[in-house]
Amino acid sequence: MQPIENQNIAIIGAGISGLRCASRLLECGFICTIFDKSRGFGGRTSTRRKDNWHFDHGTSYFSGTDPDFLSHLQTLQSWQPRGTETNEQLYVGASGNNELAKNIAAQIAQHSPIHLHTHLDTTITKVRPASPTGWLLTTDKGESFGPFDIVVSTAPPPQAINILADIQSSVTQRLATLETYCTWALMLVTNKPLTIPDLVHAPNADISRIIAEHSKPHRQLAQTESGLASGKLGQGQYVIHASNAFSQAHVEATPEAVMQSLVGQLEALYGPIPQIAHSQAHRWLHAGIRSPLGEAYLLDRAQGIAAAGDWCTGNSAEDAFISGANLAQALITGV
Numbered sequence: 126m127q128p129i130e131n132q133n134i135a136i137i138g139a140g141i142s143g144l145r146c147a148s149r150l151l152e153c154g155f156i157c158t159i160f161d162k163s164r165g166f167g168g169r170t171s172t173r174r175k176d177n178w179h180f181d182h183g184t185s186y187f188s189g190t191d192p193d194f195l196s197h198l199q200t201l202q203s204w205q206p207r208g209t210e211t212n213e214q215l216y217v218g219a220s221g222n223n224e225l226a227k228n229i230a231a232q233i234a235q236h237s238p239i240h241l242h243t244h245l246d247t248t249i250t251k252v253r254p255a256s257p258t259g260w261l262l263t264t265d266k267g268e269s270f271g272p273f274d275i276v277v278s279t280a281p282p283p284q285a286i287n288i289l290a291d292i293q294s295s296v297t298q299r300l301a302t303l304e305t306y307c308t309w310a311l312m313l314v315t316n317k318p319l320t321i322p323d324l325v326h327a328p329n330a331d332i333s334r335i336i337a338e339h340s341k342p343h344r345q346l347a348q349t350e351s352g353l354a355s356g357k358l359g360q361g362q363y364v365i366h367a368s369n370a371f372s373q374a375h376v377e378a379t380p381e382a383v384m385q386s387l388v389g390q391l392e393a394l395y396g397p398i399p400q401i402a403h404s405q406a407h408r409w410l411h412a413g414i415r416s417p418l419g420e421a422y423l424l425d426r427a428q429g430i431a432a433a434g435d436w437c438t439g440n441s442a443e444d445a446f447i448s449g450a451n452l453a454q455a456l457i458t459g460v
């Protein structure tokens with residue numbers, strides 16, 4: 126490999142880990158090309174918008190203790206859910222939790238276009254060796270990018286394995302041992318709010334969390350600006366996360382069946398629920414990791430293959446952020 130500081134890095138994934146990795150590398154003068162199959166930044170911190178409603182159907186809120194991560198959370202709003210005791214300070218984005226990723230992306234966009242290239246809406250299907258050295262990335266549309274000296278995958282392990290399948294490396298060997306779990310998320314709008322706290326944890330075996338999205342700072346305002354005209358003022362807006370057991374048992378169920386089941390459970394818990402104005406179920410197939418790797422990142426320095434993500438140490442955005450930062454640090458220092 127050539128000297129580390131001259132290297133050209135491909136980063137697959139523009140979630141929190143990929144963006145944090147890129148931002149650290151760019152600060153040190155590396156050339157980074159970021160790919161993501163989605164149209165926006167954020168990965169599992171993304172926000173679903175429908176009419177005037179904003180749903181954080183993945184990450185519900187951010188919290189953490191790492192000073193670097195906390196300094197990034199200061200760009201968000203603090204959220205104190207009513208009726209819920211929390212020992213942690215919780216943070217959310219005013220317009221949606223994808224704001225954290227957008228903020229990091231905006232910071233890195235200030236680097237010169239010679240150093241930073243971003244390809245959203247671009248699904249990487251394969252990484253294969255370039256000649257004489259390096260790696261080429263192929264997309265589902267048959268495009269080819271590269272050569273790159275180092276490829277960093279921040280996709281969840283089963284997706285990373287598919288992309289890196291043909292490469293014999295300690296990275297792919299370790300990725301193959303990791304299993305993810307699925308989570309169903311129900312997005313629900315009711316004509317009146319339910320009489321429940323803003324944040325409910327595990328009210329029964331099938332529901333892991335109920336989040337009143339309308340209680341997050343500025344969300345009600347966002348809803349009311351045009352909500353006044355449309356009569357949507359004062360609605361209840363919720364994200365309901367199913368438990369691991371329910372999600373696993375319903376992994377192949379239709380969104381409609383999941384919706385009916387979860388709404389039925391809400392009624393069993395809280396009585397008849399007000400008229401439903403909107404509902405949609407989303408399946409996060411790789412929502413989290415069953416048992417984290419226990420190391421901050423994976424790096425095969427000799428081959429120039431690396432992987433990072435929350436799954437390295439846990440299941441939170443903070444884990445993702447730290448993994449991306451630590452992998453970047455290892456590439457920067459070369460040790």
Ligand SMILES: Cc1cc2nc3c(=O)[nH]c(=O)nc-3n(C[C@H](O)[C@H](O)[C@H](O)COP(=O)(O)OP(=O)(O)OC[C@H]3O[C@@H](n4cnc5c(N)ncnc54)[C@H](O)[C@@H]3O)c2cc1C
Nearest residue numbers: 138140141142162168169184185249280434435441442445
């Ligand atoms: C339902 C749910 C609730 C959660 N709640 C919380 C919470 O309250 N608080 C908290 O801190 N965390 C929460 N999390 C976890 C948090 O969302 C993750 O820890 C964090 O977002 C992971 O970031 P990441 O960068 O490691 O991975 P991701 O966000 O998964 O990023 C990986 C990126 O890779 C891209 N990608 C994958 N394959 C390809 C490909 N072939 N080509 C191109 N791009 C590709 C994906 O599109 C994605 O953008 C929750 C997650 C879920 C699903």
